[in-house]
Amino acid sequence: MNTLAEAAVDLTAIEQNVRTIGAAADTALMAVVKADGFGHGAVPVARAALRAGAGWLGVASAAEALALRAAGITAPVLSWLHRPDDDFAALIAAGTDIGVSTVAHLHAVADAARALGVPATVQLKADTGLSRNGAAERDWPEVTGWARKFELEGAVRVRAVWSHLADADVPDSPGLSRQVTLFEEALALARAAGLDPDLVHLANSAAALGAPRTRYDLCRIGLALYGVDPFGGNGPGRYGLRAAMTLRAGVVNVKRVPAGTGVSYGPEHVTRGPTTLALLPLGYADGLPRAAEGRGAVRLAGRRCPIVGRIAMDQCVVDAGDLPVEIGDEAVVFGPERDDDRTQPTVAQWARWARTIPNEILTGVGARVVRRYRHDETELS
Numbered sequence: 001m002n003t004l005a006e007a008a009v010d011l012t013a014i015e016q017n018v019r020t021i022g023a024a025a026d027t028a029l030m031a032v033v034k035a036d037g038f039g040h041g042a043v044p045v046a047r048a049a050l051r052a053g054a055g056w057l058g059v060a061s062a063a064e065a066l067a068l069r070a071a072g073i074t075a076p077v078l079s080w081l082h083r084p085d086d087d088f089a090a091l092i093a094a095g096t097d098i099g100v101s102t103v104a105h106l107h108a109v110a111d112a113a114r115a116l117g118v119p120a121t122v123q124l125k126a127d128t129g130l131s132r133n134g135a136a137e138r139d140w141p142e143v144t145g146w147a148r149k150f151e152l153e154g155a156v157r158v159r160a161v162w163s164h165l166a167d168a169d170v171p172d173s174p175g176l177s178r179q180v181t182l183f184e185e186a187l188a189l190a191r192a193a194g195l196d197p198d199l200v201h202l203a204n205s206a207a208a209l210g211a212p213r214t215r216y217d218l219c220r221i222g223l224a225l226y227g228v229d230p231f232g233g234n235g236p237g238r239y240g241l242r243a244a245m246t247l248r249a250g251v252v253n254v255k256r257v258p259a260g261t262g263v264s265y266g267p268e269h270v271t272r273g274p275t276t277l278a279l280l281p282l283g284y285a286d287g288l289p290r291a292a293e294g295r296g297a298v299r300l301a302g303r304r305c306p307i308v309g310r311i312a313m314d315q316c317v318v319d320a321g322d323l324p325v326e327i328g329d330e331a332v333v334f335g336p337e338r339d340d341d342r343t344q345p346t347v348a349q350w351a352r353w354a355r356t357i358p359n360e361i362l363t364g365v366g367a368r369v370v371r372r373y374r375h376d377e378t379e380l381s
């Protein structure tokens with residue numbers, strides 16, 4: 001291995017996932033590349049998704065939207081989590097769509113558009129059950145009313161009406177039906193206010209794959225884009241998604257120790273018999289959750305080997321038993337699922353070990369882990 005710790009990102013897998021989801025959902029797709037592309041790198045993932053036919057890019061913050069433009073990406077972009085003092089003029093000038101959830105935001109966006117002399121393109125978000133962002137039911141008439149006023153004035157154009165689902169990953173969720181009903185009502189009210197959105201969107205990954213009636217014109221795809229089953233294996237099918245990230249490191253030290261040897265901080269782990277310990281330069285600052293203590297494992301020397309003792313900030317210790325392990329040998333923390341080889345953990349397994357979700361493991365991969373991009377078996381950078 002030529003680096004100590006790396007996250008190898010397979011851009012061919014990203015492309016393939018876009019095609020797989022696009023074929024299943026039969027709608028346009030928005031590749032959600034917030035949080036640096038779920039830790040994979042927003043710009044390379046965005047480019048791969050666009051190559052494979054995604055029509056849109058979605059991010060949370062204005063800064064994330066502007067970073068895509070700064071990288072030279074001209075495709076349609078939507079950002080949706082804005083602070084009142086965000087630089088809406090910068091977004092309008094960059095030609096990105098602005099997700100709007102409140103009257104106050106709408107006024108701020110219209111003010112920026114007037115000052116710039118360029119209309120803002122907005123996507124109005126309704127809250128249909130998450131109680132996070134999105135206009136609440138009682139505020140929706142006011143939001144759509146002001147949006148129509150600003151449209152007539154020429155300050156804004158309403159491109160879309162949209163919302164976000166709370167539990168699309170739960171098959172047959174009654175909450176989902178209720179959200180669809182509320183969304184339909186919000187859409188009808190928007191049209192009654194005189195708005196005529198080109199785009200209507202509601203579905204995330206799980207809904208795109210599992211709930212056809214939520215697909216409308218566009219599905220916003222996060223987790224599935226990165227090749228992780230949004231149903232955690234409990235969904236309506238196997239989708240042929242391919243995990244894009246492999247987190248791995250070369251062994252930096254190896255020692256043979258006798259029984260009774262303490263390992264890592266604290267008293268938790270003492271070897272039961274003579275064994276070989278392999279040290280990996282990956283710790284919780286690199287994304288290995290301490291909460292996986294006693295459960296986490298890696299693939300090393302062709303086997304699954306447990307991480308023993310506490311995971312430290314920069315490193316962790318693997319018990320390799322009597323396997324022949326040498327400094328420099330590659331250990332895979334997680335990577336794609338392989339039907340022929342169950343020794344390699346997946347990110348979903350790590351999430352279960354740490355009592356969390358794969359999204360948190362992926363976005364937790366630390367900044368000092370080098371991202372290396374592969375495309376069609378070729379090293380790109």
Ligand SMILES: *Cc1c(COP(=O)(O)O)cnc(C)c1O
Binds near residue numbers: 032080164222
């Ligand atoms: C993160 C996010 C998504 C992507 O969700 P997945 O379940 O990962 O597909 C879609 N829409 C919004 C508004 C989001 O914040």
